[in-house]
Amino acid sequence: MNTSKQQRLVTSGILAVAVAVTAATVLLSSPTAAPIAGPAAKPAQPVSMVPAPPEAPPQPPPQVEVVFALDATGSMSGLISGAKAKIWSVANKIVSGQPQPIVRFGLIAYRDHGDAYVTRSFPLTDDIDAMYEELMGVSAQGGGDGPEHVNKALSDAIYNMQWKPGKDVVRLVFLVGDAPPHDDYTDTPKSYELAEAAKERNITINTIRCGGDDNTEVAWRRIAQVGGGEFASIAQNGGVVAIATPYDEELHRLNAELADTVIAYGGADKRSRLLRKVSRRKSMEGATAASAASYGGKVGGHMKDDLLSDMDEGAVHWNTLSADEMPAEMQAAPDKKAWISAKKQDRKQLAEKIRAVSAKRDAYIKSEEASRGAEMSNSFDGNVVEMLRQQAASAGIVYE
Numbered sequence: 001m002n003t004s005k006q007q008r009l010v011t012s013g014i015l016a017v018a019v020a021v022t023a024a025t026v027l028l029s030s031p032t033a034a035p036i037a038g039p040a041a042k043p044a045q046p047v048s049m050v051p052a053p054p055e056a057p058p059q060p061p062p063q064v065e066v067v068f069a070l071d072a073t074g075s076m077s078g079l080i081s082g083a084k085a086k087i088w089s090v091a092n093k094i095v096s097g098q099p100q101p102i103v104r105f106g107l108i109a110y111r112d113h114g115d116a117y118v119t120r121s122f123p124l125t126d127d128i129d130a131m132y133e134e135l136m137g138v139s140a141q142g143g144g145d146g147p148e149h150v151n152k153a154l155s156d157a158i159y160n161m162q163w164k165p166g167k168d169v170v171r172l173v174f175l176v177g178d179a180p181p182h183d184d185y186t187d188t189p190k191s192y193e194l195a196e197a198a199k200e201r202n203i204t205i206n207t208i209r210c211g212g213d214d215n216t217e218v219a220w221r222r223i224a225q226v227g228g229g230e231f232a233s234i235a236q237n238g239g240v241v242a243i244a245t246p247y248d249e250e251l252h253r254l255n256a257e258l259a260d261t262v263i264a265y266g267g268a269d270k271r272s273r274l275l276r277k278v279s280r281r282k283s284m285e286g287a288t289a290a291s292a293a294s295y296g297g298k299v300g301g302h303m304k305d306d307l308l309s310d311m312d313e314g315a316v317h318w319n320t321l322s323a324d325e326m327p328a329e330m331q332a333a334p335d336k337k338a339w340i341s342a343k344k345q346d347r348k349q350l351a352e353k354i355r356a357v358s359a360k361r362d363a364y365i366k367s368e369e370a371s372r373g374a375e376m377s378n379s380f381d382g383n384v385v386e387m388l389r390q391q392a393a394s395a396g397i398v399y400e
Contacts, residue, residue: 062395063169064094064101064388065124067161069153071177071210072109072120073143078237079176079210079380080140086240086381087135088284088291091128093385095298096362097397101170105131106161107138110153112182115142119152124161127304128295129277136280143179150181150219151188154205158198170395171203173227174384178210178236180219191219195227204229206387208380211236230390232383239379243368247361248290254354255293256282261347263307265316266325274305290361297354301347308344366400 070080094103106124111117122134157173181191188194198205205227207220217233224231259281264271281303284292296302302309310316318340323331333339369376376382389399 059099060168061099062097062101062392062397063104063164063166064097064392064395064397065104065106065161065163065169065171066094066388067106067108067124067157067173069108069110069150069157069173069175069177070138071111071143071148071150071179072138072140073111073115073148073179074140075143075178075236076210077140080138082238082240082380083176084135085242085288087132088128088288088295090381090384092291092295092298092358093399094388095295097392097399099397100298101392101395101397102126103128104164106157107131107134108153108156109138110149110177111142112145112148113185114145118149119156121156121160124163125304129280129303130273133277133280146179147182148177148179149185149188150175150177150179151183151185151191151194154181154191154194154198154223155188158194158201158203163201163203168395169202170388170392170397171201172229172388172391173198173203173205174208174387175205175220175223176208176210176380178213178216180213180215181223183219191223192226195223199226199228203227204391206384206391207231208383209233210238230387232387234378234380234383239375240381241369241372241375241379242287243365243372244287245290245361245364245368247357247364248287250357251290251293251354251361252285254350254357255284255289255296258293258296258301258347258350258354259303261301261308261343261350262303263330263343264327265307265321265330266305270305271327274303277303293354294358294361297351297358301351301354308340308347311340 068083070076070083072080091103091105095101104124104126105128107122109117109120111119120138122131125131154173154175163169163171183190189197195205205223206229207224209216209220209232212233217231221231259278262274262278264274264278281289281292300312302312307316307318311318318330318336326336330336330339369382377386385399392399
């Protein structure tokens with residue numbers, strides 16, 4: 001083969017390869033070209049446009065309302081003294097539930113016809129300091145003739161206490177005494193009829209008998225059974241168990257410091273009432289001061305009618321106050337907003353410190369109570385807390 005022919009053949013081959021490559025490239029790059037190999041492509045799936053479900057609104061905190069109906073005749077002096085010593089401990093334990101409840105207390109002291117009074121009532125309130133002050137004014141006098149006017153106390157508790165409505169409210173009455181009711185009186189319904197009325201209103205009546213009177217036990221058991229509550233029997237003096245802890249001294253000091261963050265404002269009467277509470281807090285000693293501090297820490301240091309507390313609740317704003325309504329220290333502050341902020345920060349830090357120490361104290365007391373099981377089961381506060389633990393479960397409140 002001559003050279004010219006060889007060159008033509010080579011050139012033809014090169015051209016053929018180029019055409020084939022070009023054709024393949026065009027075929028592969030064509031948008032309508034079918035794939036050469038592999039499974040058929042799946043059609044695109046539509047994108048879901050269903051919106052996310054809205055977040056559930058926060059649930060309001062549960063509420064616990066407790067009314068103590070206490071026999072205040074002469075034979076009850078030991079129990080009343082014990083109640084005064086233990087009321088802050090009881091309040092501290094009630095507010096320790098999870099979720100943390102809003103707590104209100106009421107108090108009824110009762111005696112009988114012919115005594116200085118038949119009943120003396122203090123309405124349900126979240127002002128625990130005011131209720132404590134009222135309790136401190138209750139003394140044990142009168143009586144001596146057997147039955148007391150228990151039914152007037154029950155009637156006051158059921159009908160006059162302004163219980164809050166709602167399914168998340170735990171309503172408890174603790175009837176505490178050592179004498180049976182005067183079911184022969186006609187100025188009120190009989191005790192079991194009042195217990196029925198309480199149950200219809202979702203008010204649970206618990207009874208705690210002091211001493212060993214058999215007639216009282218019969219009546220107390222019937223009232224508790226009809227009223228949906230529990231019966232307990234304790235010593236005549238209330239069987240109060242005093243538990244000192246290594247943390248009491250520090251909490252005593254912190255209780256006074258927390259009281260110093262209170263800002264009394266408003267009119268003269270309002271300021272005077274609040275300053276009495278502050279003075280009483282600072283004069284507390286031992287376990288009472290420690291329990292009051294622990295309670296204060298758990299509620300963020302709030303004290304009813306204090307300026308900081310009322311501001312948090314939206315009841316007042318500091319810049320709406322006149323000079324006469326401000327404490328002298330606030331009047332003298334060149335920057336009142338900064339002064340308020342500093343007080344808030346002090347209270348917040350103190351409340352955090354108190355909560356940390358209180359957690360240790362609570363654990364210590366829990367251990368001590370476990371080791372003194374028989375003593376606690378025969379004590380006023382032990383029975384109150386145990387009944388509360390069982391009955392608050394209906395509102396989803398858990399107590400350790």
